[in-house]
Amino acid sequence: MLEACFQDLVTWMAGRFGKGVYHAAALYRQVFRQGRLAPEELEQFSLSGDLAKRVKKEIRFRLPELADKVSEDGVTKMVFRLADGVRIESVIIPMATHFTLCVSTQAGCRMGCRFCRTGQMGFVRNLEAGEIVGQVLAAKTWLGYEIRNLVFMGMGEPLDNFDNFVKAVKVLEDQRGLNIAKGRMTVSTAGLVDGIYALAAEGLSPLKLAVSLNAPEDDLRSYLMPLNRRHRLRELIRALQAYPLPPKGHILIEYVLIEGVNDSREHADQLADLVRYLPAKVNLIACNPDPRGSFRPPPAKVLEAFRQTLVENGIFVRVRSSKGRGILAACGQLGRPAATAVC
Ligand code: SF4
Structure with missing residues (x-):
């Protein structure tokens, strides 16, 4: 239901x-x-x-079963066991006056981003709309968190599960129910261009759009994010330019910094050139250690130099801290290896 x-x-x-x-x-x-x-x-x-x-x-009414719950620094990771035994994870992030919930839209993910644990576990299945809504309802009504903002940045690529994602948004925003305004929801995509156009056509504005960019040129981006072989950067930027934004709205560009891979001054200049003509704000996030241990976050001074280069280029940028690293609840850390993804 x-x-x-x-x-x-x-x-x-x-x-x-x-x-x-x-x-x-x-x-x-x-x-x-x-x-x-x-x-x-x-x-x-x-x-x-x-x-x-x-x-x-x-009526069949079933909230996902809470299989585990761990907390660190106020961040709580919930592990849910779905009806068929598949496990998914959601993360509750404390803000000054309320909580933001990071919601999963798939069990696993088929995008295969190299720096992401979920990507490395492979694809298990799409979540049904009710399973997406269930994460919010469980956090709010069972655990008593005042969830005001949602970010669809948990396990999976939301636009790869388009129909269920859109259906869930419509249920979540209904004022007779959970009543979470679309302007308080952010959907993050790895750059599924067809999905961005489809989302625009759905008329869900002011739903916020975030794009996980992570590289300012095609070769590097294709290495980090295989999806880029299908949708090149130029095509992606064109789709972003066409995305309908509310007045003063912007697209959030997420850039995970990886030491020695995408963190040079030249990368920062290229990134500035790429996003200059978008209504965009850039979020810099130092990467979390990846499952294979081959990626590391850059030293603080490198991150600061990267930020400064963007500022000098007139780009709005902020550095996002990554909480919940110790409990594997931070960006790119959700999920288990494929062998244990299904109970
Ligand atoms: S970063 Fe997002 S799209 Fe890429 S593999 Fe991870 S969950 Fe999937």
């Missing part, structure tokens, strides 16, 4: 029980605000005979 948008529920209640918006709205509110299915407790159901019992019998 967690994948049902409000209209689906109205249609189902009408077709199955001859009931309408009144009952559907009450049930929808209870499920998505309290995280439980208990129609027998709803006043709206009390005068309708055994309706509550019949509804309960027919």
Whole structure:
């Protein structure tokens, strides 16, 4: 049921029980605000005979099972076991007044980015819309976190699971339920150009778009992110230029800095040239140790020099700290090797 948008529920209640918006709205509110299915407790159901019992019998409502939970520096990684035993991870990140949840959209990922643990575990399966929504509902209603912002930067490439991702966004933003505004959601892509155009066509603005760029020229980017062999940088930048943004909106360019690979002054100049004509803000993130141990973060002074070069080029840039490294909850650290991905 967690994948049902409000209209689906109205249609189902009408077709199955001859009931309408009144009952559907009450049930929808209870499920998505309290995280439980208990129609027998709803006043709206009390005068309708055994309706509550019949509804309960027919609706499948299941939050993902919390298999593990670890915390460090206020960051909490939740490991969920889905109905078929597949494990996925979500990360709760504390902000000054609320929490941001980093949500997974796939178990594993087929993009194969070299610096990413999820990429190295391979693809297991797409998450259903209800499994995407379930991570948010579990963090909010079961664990009591005040989740205000969502970043779809967990396991998987969201635009590679397009239909389920879009369906989940529509459920998450519904004011009768979880009520998380689209402007508080950020979807991060490795650069699936078709997906960016499709997202633009969905009219989901002001949903925010982040792009994991990580290299300013094609050869290096293709080495780090095999997807670049399919969609070259020029094609990607064109898609970003066409993405509809709200007034004063921007695209977030994520750049993971890897010592001796993409952290030189020349790389910074090339990056500035690439993003100069985009309404973009650049986030620099020192890489986390990769599964094979071949990538390392640059020394602090190299990172600072890179940042300074971008600033001198007139680019808006900030350095993002990577919390939760010790519990493998930071960027690029989610997931297990393929052999243990499925229980
Ligand atoms: S960085 Fe994102 S797109 Fe690339 S492998 Fe990891 S999860 Fe997939």
